[in-house]
Amino acid sequence: MAGTAAQALALLQRGETAPARVLIDAACARGDGEALAVRALWRVEGRLMPRDLHAARTDMHGASDAGNIGAARMLAGFLASGVGGARDWAGACALLDDWADRDPIAAQQRALIAAMAIDPAGDPVRCPPHQTIADQPVIRAITGLLTAAECDLLIALSERRQRPALIFHEGQKRFVADPVRTSDAAGFPIVSEWPAVHAINRRLAAASGTSVAQGESLQVLRYHPGQQYRAHLDAVPGLANQRSLTLLVYLNDDFDGGETHFTRLAISHRGRKGDGLLFANCLADGRPDPMSEHAGLPVRSGVKWLASRWIRQRPPENSDGFGQHEAVSTAL
Incomplete structure (x- = not known):
């Protein structure tokens, strides 16, 4: 400057x-x-x-x-x-x-x-089918949700902006560092939701049966050996517009460990590069579903890259979108 x-x-x-x-x-x-x-x-x-x-x-x-x-x-x-x-x-x-x-x-x-199969508005013309892992809560695997080139671009765009990941602290009402989550993360808020990222978000919305406006900022997570996300719920108690769904996309597969483990269901899942994992976080009344508790198990070797999008019950009431807590100073 x-x-x-x-x-x-x-x-x-x-x-x-x-x-x-x-x-x-x-x-x-x-x-x-x-x-x-x-x-x-x-x-x-x-x-x-x-x-x-x-x-x-x-x-x-x-x-x-x-x-x-x-x-x-x-x-x-x-x-x-x-x-x-x-x-x-x-x-x-x-x-x-x-x-x-x-x-x-x-x-x-x-x-x-x-190279994307999209219409003139940038929406996907098709989405891959879902495979059922569990019905309560709903857990679905989606093979080939992103291409290898799309995964590589998300990694490349996020790599220089990776910072220690935060969690939302209910008591403090803000995002804080916490040993429950030891990975790094980089978000794509509105100043860096560039066209390719936005097109990917529109595909994630279609794959989850939601509108693109319901999604929080896309995050790319990086886990080095030993890093993990301990057992947690993605839904936030008392949130008026709840995180009803989570959609993960595995951006690489050249690592060991790092499975997504649903602790109360004894289900572990790990997709291949470009595969998605969609799961519900809430009960029918909107309260967090304790059965959706999950963890990102420790990576044993290699580096795990994962894209994550939390999806709310409905779009925000204003036009500003979600994720305003994210700094925009990294946008340029």
């Missing part, structure tokens, strides 16, 4: 918020692409100025036109998923085309999307 944006960051580090905003706004008025990208992020975060996704999308347009690669990536995701304005899947793909010769991530996404 250089120039005006770097000066604004230095001001913020000294607690001088108002001068930083004046500096960025003035640079935005001059069409400075980096400043426009910074202001777009501020507007998404809603901390230094009111949260305004429509205005953020406008800033992304300006920054992308000025040649800012990070803004172009964010804008493509906003267009693909309809954040901050009308959904424009064709426009998102066209933006990837425009940037493919300058941005390797845009080129990778465009090639991946071209």
